[in-house]
Amino acid sequence: MATETSDAPAVGIIGGSGIYEIDGFEHTGTTTVSTPFGDPSEAITGGFLHGRRVWFLPRHGAGHTLMPHEVPHRANIWALRSLGVRWLVSVSAVGSLCDEMAPRHLVVPDQMIDRTGTSAIHTFFGNGIVAHFSFAEPYCAELRRLMVDAAREECGSVHDGGTYLCINGPAFSTRAEAEMHRKIGANIIGMTNAPECRLAREAGIAMATLALVTDYDCWKSGQPHVDAASVAAVMKTNSIAAKSILRRLIPRIPSAPTSPAHTAISSAVMTPRHLWPQKTADDLAPFLPQDFA
Numbered sequence: 001m002a003t004e005t006s007d008a009p010a011v012g013i014i015g016g017s018g019i020y021e022i023d024g025f026e027h028t029g030t031t032t033v034s035t036p037f038g039d040p041s042e043a044i045t046g047g048f049l050h051g052r053r054v055w056f057l058p059r060h061g062a063g064h065t066l067m068p069h070e071v072p073h074r075a076n077i078w079a080l081r082s083l084g085v086r087w088l089v090s091v092s093a094v095g096s097l098c099d100e101m102a103p104r105h106l107v108v109p110d111q112m113i114d115r116t117g118t119s120a121i122h123t124f125f126g127n128g129i130v131a132h133f134s135f136a137e138p139y140c141a142e143l144r145r146l147m148v149d150a151a152r153e154e155c156g157s158v159h160d161g162g163t164y165l166c167i168n169g170p171a172f173s174t175r176a177e178a179e180m181h182r183k184i185g186a187n188i189i190g191m192t193n194a195p196e197c198r199l200a201r202e203a204g205i206a207m208a209t210l211a212l213v214t215d216y217d218c219w220k221s222g223q224p225h226v227d228a229a230s231v232a233a234v235m236k237t238n239s240i241a242a243k244s245i246l247r248r249l250i251p252r253i254p255s256a257p258t259s260p261a262h263t264a265i266s267s268a269v270m271t272p273r274h275l276w277p278q279k280t281a282d283d284l285a286p287f288l289p290q291d292f293a
Contacts, residue, residue: 009257010053012080012205013251014196015091015242016064020056022243025049033079033229036283037124038072040079050251059192065283068169068191071269073122077199082286084258087143088200089249090100091204091242092122094164094188095217097181104237105157106245107188107211109164113140114194116168122195127256128277131202131268138197140206140259150248155241162187164211166194169175178219202268203287206259210245212238265289 010136013019020027045056057076060066080088094107101107125131144160151158167173167187173181173189181189188211200207216223265287273292281288 008053008084009086009255009273010055010084011253012083012085012088013054013056013091013246014059014076014080014088015056016058016060016239019058019091019239019243020045020047020054020244022049022247024247025054031055031083034083035075035078035081037074038076040075041066041071042188044079044083046083049247052250052253052255053084054250055080055085069193071195073192073195074124074176077196077203077205078124078286081203081205086205086262087140087198087253087259088205089143089147089247090193090196090207090209090244092190092193092209092211093238094190094211095215096187096213097165097178097189097217097219098187099220101159101162101187101213102157103215105159105213106151106155106238106241107159107162107164107213108144108146108151109188109193109209109211110137110139110141110161111163112161112194112197113165113186114198115182116166116194118168118195119198122198124199124287125269127280127283129280129284129288131265131271132270133198133201133264133268135198135201138201139208140261142259143206143208143253146248146252147210149212149243150252151245153248154244159187162211164193164209165189167191173217175218178217181217184217188213199241201261201264203266204257205261206257206261209215210242212242213236
């Protein structure tokens, strides 16, 4: 039964449109959220799992209608934070850039390389309020540990750690690009995780990623080059495992927001409170500390 109050810190899940079809999930409806940064990808599905408030958001919209560069990341993260989300799991399809992370394996990355060149637009700040966030450790260590434990209970091929390289897309890499990505130390590659991760940090949300390996990109000899059809086929299998892992993980996530990510804003904002433009402060109200000196 649903036992937590609706204002308790919630868990957010960003993934495919069917990822919320988890056994035991008590669906309570969908919510449409208007944000200062436009509309989210889709209405947000809410409910409870083992008494924990959970909100699910399909990254690419219902039916997968949004290209990677069209995903409204700021609206998505703002909407989830406004609904009380303090812990976020990003479920993402990725290509592998190393032999050991094979298709159908799961990876819980601990590092990131952002090659999108879009970090300047994937921020909530500006317009009179300057903030620079620490991002040395892009993922929440505590949430990662819980995710690895839950994944290993469900699956045999789980990799604890790895570097996620984020590109713009929508095209997959050339072979030369894939070889370059391998040489700079990346292990997996995708198109959406960096904006989500940066914005979650700014919004005071602790985030970890469950990466589902679908292919070897295009670097590995003797393997077919990645295409959309092959990714979709492997994702059907991986999604079943992901839902089982989420069912194990969500009840273990702490209720109290105690991760360093939850308080990162306290050392990030540089603009004195008396200089904040009122509209900007209002736009950032879900996570901007109004008692900032």
